[in-house]
Amino acid sequence: MSLSPWEYDDMVHIGKDFASREVVKAYDARHRRLRDVDKENEAVIAALGLRGDHVVADIGCGTGAFVLMAARRCAKVFAIDISTAMLDYTRGRAESEGIRNIVYLRGGFLTYRHEGEPLDAVSTSLALHHLPDFWKQRALNRMNAMLKAGGRLYLMDVVFSDEDYERTIPAWIEKVKAEAGPDIAEDLMAHIRNEHSTFTWILEGLLERAGFKIDDRILSDGAIARYFCTKTSSRD
Numbered sequence: 763m764s765l766s767p768w769e770y771d772d773m774v775h776i777g778k779d780f781a782s783r784e785v786v787k788a789y790d791a792r793h794r795r796l797r798d799v800d801k802e803n804e805a806v807i808a809a810l811g812l813r814g815d816h817v818v819a820d821i822g823c824g825t826g827a828f829v830l831m832a833a834r835r836c837a838k839v840f841a842i843d844i845s846t847a848m849l850d851y852t853r854g855r856a857e858s859e860g861i862r863n864i865v866y867l868r869g870g871f872l873t874y875r876h877e878g879e880p881l882d883a884v885s886t887s888l889a890l891h892h893l894p895d896f897w898k899q900r901a902l903n904r905m906n907a908m909l910k911a912g913g914r915l916y917l918m919d920v921v922f923s924d925e926d927y928e929r930t931i932p933a934w935i936e937k938v939k940a941e942a943g944p945d946i947a948e949d950l951m952a953h954i955r956n957e958h959s960t961f962t963w964i965l966e967g968l969l970e971r972a973g974f975k976i977d978d979r980i981l982s983d984g985a986i987a988r989y990f991c992t993k994t995s996s997r998d
């Protein structure tokens with residue numbers, strides 16, 4: 763599909779380029795030092811109430827931790843990412859476990875067009891910050907349109923919740939450095955400098971305008987936000 767000259771091309775990555783298998787493997791290993799990814803995803807699946815007849819999508823699926831866990835619990839999972847290397851990595855993991863109910867799609871928040879049955883849930887973690895705020899609104903509108911009435915959205919990202927960021931951001935970077943090492947701290951600093959993480963009060967306005975009710979919000983370190991939402995009005 764061709765873009766108008768004023769439209770943002772989200773197939774062009776910004777920030778860290780996940781173009782090679784080496785970068786992807788390194789990402790997976792680093793994040794497993796920083797986060798208990800499986801515990802995170804267990805909690806998300808429970809909070810969203812995902813079950814065996816559900817169809818879900820993960821946008822910016824990365825190395826597939828959520829996709830794989832959701833595929834073990836749900837009927838079908840759409841794994842969506844702009845990075846072919848990420849999708850290949852996810853596919854390799856799924857094949858080695860004999861998981862076959864995943865559909866792999868190269869696409870972005872703005873370029874992916876969902877066809878077929880409306881979804882029960884959409885998840886996206888550490889990915890929406892790739893878009894500037896104006897385009898985040900369009901992405902959230904698209905997520906709303908993919909969902910059934912009452913469908914659920916989980917959104918996790920680097921989102922700033924403290925206006926005293928001159929203090930909270932350096933404290934957060936130091937904490938990450940102490941817990942997970944200097945390479946992740948470097949990644950974080952590059953993220954803050956070059957990518958499009960925004961404030962909670964902006965993102966929450968965007969979520970509400972996109973037709974979502976925020977059911978639950980978990981904030982940590984003034985810099986991480988997790989939102990559990992329900993589609994309450996329709997953008998399609």
Ligand SMILES: C[S@@+](CC[C@H](N)C(=O)[O-])C[C@H]1O[C@@H](n2cnc3c(N)ncnc32)[C@H](O)[C@@H]1O
Nearest residue numbers: 772822823824844845848870871887888889892
């Ligand atoms: C930091 S990784 C997060 C991966 C995974 N969701 C996680 O929580 O570990 C960001 C992912 O978003 C993907 N991405 C970047 N821009 C995107 C876009 N516009 N639409 C969809 N995915 C995008 C990247 O290729 C990468 O796999």
